Amino acid sequence: MKSHSSTLLAEVRTFRQNHPDVRYVDLIALDIPGRFYGKRYPVEMLEKVAAGSPLKLPQNAVLLGAQGGLFKIRDYCFHDGDPDANRRLVPGTLKPVSWEAQPLGQMLITSDGTEAPIEFEPREVLTKVLERLHRKGIHPVVAFELEFYLFDKKLNDGLPQFARDPLSDDPDDQPTLHIERLSRFAPVLDDMVQTAQAQGIDITVVTAELGPGQFEINFGHLDDGLRAADWAALFCRSTRGVALKHGYRASFMAKPYLQHPGSGMHVHVSLYDAAGNNLLAAHQQQPLRHAVAGCLALLPHCMPIFSPNHNAFRRLGGTVNAATKACWGYEDRDACVRIPESDPRNLRIEHRLASADANPYLVLAAILVGLEHGLDAAQEPIAPLNEDRTSGHDFPLEMLEAVRAMQQQPVLREGLGAEFVDVYCENKRQDHLAFQQEINAREYRWYL
Missing domain, CATH: 3.30.590.10 (Glutamine synthetase/guanido kinase, catalytic domain)
Incomplete structure (x- = not known):
C-alpha cells in the first residue's frame, strides 16, 4: 500500500511540475447511465489524497438517472441516509484538460480496490469479471x-x-x-x-x-x-x-x-x-x-x-x-x-x-x-x-x-x-x- 501511495504521489508531483498553471483537477467516475460525476479538487489537496488521505463521495451518485435525478431503488437513495463511500485514484490517469477555458486536470477515481467496493459501480462490476x-x-x-x-x-x-x-x-x-x-x-x-x-x-x-x-x-x-x-x-x-x-x-x-x-x-x-x-x-x-x-x-x-x-x-x-x-x-x-x-x-x-x-x-x-x-x-x-x-x-x-x-x-x-x-x-x-x-x-x- 505504501508503494502504491508513493507511485500516486510521484504522479501528482510530476503533473504539478509539468503543469504549474493548473490549480484544479476534476476527479471523475462513470455512473450507471454512462455519465461522469465527481468533484473538482484543488491540486494541493489531490497531493494529500495521493499520499493516503481518504477520498469519499456519496455512494448513491452511481445510481443517477440519465437526467441526473435519483430514483427509489430498494433501500438506496431515500432510506439509507445517503452514505459516503471510499474512492481511490486510478494510477496513470492524471492528465491535462485542454478543452476548457481555464487550465484544468482530470483523473479517474473508482471504488474498486477499496475496502468496501460499491457492488453496482460499473468499473467494479467489470473488475470482478476480469x-x-x-x-x-x-x-x-x-x-x-x-x-x-x-x-x-x-x-x-x-x-x-x-x-x-x-x-x-x-x-x-x-x-x-x-x-x-x-x-x-x-x-x-x-x-x-x-x-x-x-x-x-x-x-x-x-x-x-x-x-x-x-x-x-x-x-x-x-x-x-x-x-x-x-x-x-x-x-x-x-x-x-x-x-x-x-x-x-x-x-x-x-x-x-x-x-x-x-x-x-x-x-x-x-x-x-x-x-x-x-x-x-x-x-x-x-x-x-x-x-x-x-x-x-x-x-x-x-x-x-x-x-x-x-x-x-x-x-x-x-x-x-x-x-x-x-x-x-x-x-x-x-x-x-x-x-x-x-x-x-x-x-x-x-x-x-x-x-x-x-x-x-x-x-x-x-x-x-x-x-x-x-x-x-x-x-x-x-x-x-x-x-x-x-x-x-x-x-x-x-x-x-x-x-x-x-x-x-x-x-x-x-x-x-x-x-x-x-x-x-x-x-x-x-x-x-x-x-x-x-x-x-x-x-x-x-x-x-
Missing part, C-alpha cells in the same frame, strides 16, 4: 470502436442541425465513407485525436461513416480490459469538449436521425492463456464456436446494457449493419457477433450490438460473461449467417421487456452480481418510466 477470468487462466485482449455524429453547436427548436461543412451547407453534399470528409473536418478531428492521445489513449484509425457528419474512431488493442473501457469513457468526454471548442456538438446518441444510420460501440475481444496462446483458436477453433454460442445465449438478456435507453432501441433493425436477431457470422457486418478474418494468433470476436452511448465497462463485462458461459457450457452455436440468412434468436426490442429478461437470468446474476443486476434493472425501469412522463406534440395530433 478477476474471475484471470483465476481461470483466461486473459482477454480488448479493443473498442466508437461511432459518433458531429452537429452544429446550436440546436434548432431542440432539434440537432447538421454539422457545418466548410465547403457546403447541404448535408447531402457531404461525401459518405469518403476520405474527403476527413479533410473537410480535419481541424476538429485532428484536435480530437491529439487531445485523446494526450489523455494516454491510443487512437489508431479514423473513418468517415455513412451518416452526414458521422465518424468512427478505433482504439488500439489492450491486454487490460479496465484500461480499454477507461479509454472509451474518457474519449467520449474529451471529444464532446473538443467539439464545443470548434463550434460543433459531438454526440454518441444511438439514433439521432431515423433516416440515417445509428452509432454503435463495437468491441473486439480475443482470449489468451498465461503463455500467450489464443484460446479461441485451439482444437480447430472449437472454443471460438462455444464462445459464440454463449454470447448469443445471453445476448437477449443483456439488452438493457447494450441498448441502455429508449432511443438506443430505435437503432436496431431497418438500417445498415444493425441486427434484429442474436446472430453471428464470418466477415458479416449484419451479425451481432462477427468473426473478422485473421490468422490464428489474432482470432477474435467483434461484438457489434451495443449502442455508442452504452456504458463501456458494462458492455465489456456482459460480453465477457457471455464468452465465459460459452466456454463453460461447450455447446455448438446456431448456424452462422453465411450458411442461413434467417438464423438467429429473437431479443427484446423495448426497455421494460428487456429489463424483465435481464433480471431473472441466473447466469447473468451470478456472472455480473445479483445486487448489480437488481439495481441496474430498476434504474433502467425507472428511467424509462420517467422518460414517458411527457406528452409530445405528435400525441396531441393523433389523439386530441
Whole structure:
C-alpha cells in the first residue's frame, strides 16, 4: 500500500511540475447511465489524497438517472441516509484538460480496490469479471470502436442541425465513407485525436461513416480490459469538449436521425492463456464456436446494457449493419457477433450490438460473461449467417421487456452480481418510466 501511495504521489508531483498553471483537477467516475460525476479538487489537496488521505463521495451518485435525478431503488437513495463511500485514484490517469477555458486536470477515481467496493459501480462490476477470468487462466485482449455524429453547436427548436461543412451547407453534399470528409473536418478531428492521445489513449484509425457528419474512431488493442473501457469513457468526454471548442456538438446518441444510420460501440475481444496462446483458436477453433454460442445465449438478456435507453432501441433493425436477431457470422457486418478474418494468433470476436452511448465497462463485462458461459457450457452455436440468412434468436426490442429478461437470468446474476443486476434493472425501469412522463406534440395530433 505504501508503494502504491508513493507511485500516486510521484504522479501528482510530476503533473504539478509539468503543469504549474493548473490549480484544479476534476476527479471523475462513470455512473450507471454512462455519465461522469465527481468533484473538482484543488491540486494541493489531490497531493494529500495521493499520499493516503481518504477520498469519499456519496455512494448513491452511481445510481443517477440519465437526467441526473435519483430514483427509489430498494433501500438506496431515500432510506439509507445517503452514505459516503471510499474512492481511490486510478494510477496513470492524471492528465491535462485542454478543452476548457481555464487550465484544468482530470483523473479517474473508482471504488474498486477499496475496502468496501460499491457492488453496482460499473468499473467494479467489470473488475470482478476480469478477476474471475484471470483465476481461470483466461486473459482477454480488448479493443473498442466508437461511432459518433458531429452537429452544429446550436440546436434548432431542440432539434440537432447538421454539422457545418466548410465547403457546403447541404448535408447531402457531404461525401459518405469518403476520405474527403476527413479533410473537410480535419481541424476538429485532428484536435480530437491529439487531445485523446494526450489523455494516454491510443487512437489508431479514423473513418468517415455513412451518416452526414458521422465518424468512427478505433482504439488500439489492450491486454487490460479496465484500461480499454477507461479509454472509451474518457474519449467520449474529451471529444464532446473538443467539439464545443470548434463550434460543433459531438454526440454518441444511438439514433439521432431515423433516416440515417445509428452509432454503435463495437468491441473486439480475443482470449489468451498465461503463455500467450489464443484460446479461441485451439482444437480447430472449437472454443471460438462455444464462445459464440454463449454470447448469443445471453445476448437477449443483456439488452438493457447494450441498448441502455429508449432511443438506443430505435437503432436496431431497418438500417445498415444493425441486427434484429442474436446472430453471428464470418466477415458479416449484419451479425451481432462477427468473426473478422485473421490468422490464428489474432482470432477474435467483434461484438457489434451495443449502442455508442452504452456504458463501456458494462458492455465489456456482459460480453465477457457471455464468452465465459460459452466456454463453460461447450455447446455448438446456431448456424452462422453465411450458411442461413434467417438464423438467429429473437431479443427484446423495448426497455421494460428487456429489463424483465435481464433480471431473472441466473447466469447473468451470478456472472455480473445479483445486487448489480437488481439495481441496474430498476434504474433502467425507472428511467424509462420517467422518460414517458411527457406528452409530445405528435400525441396531441393523433389523439386530441
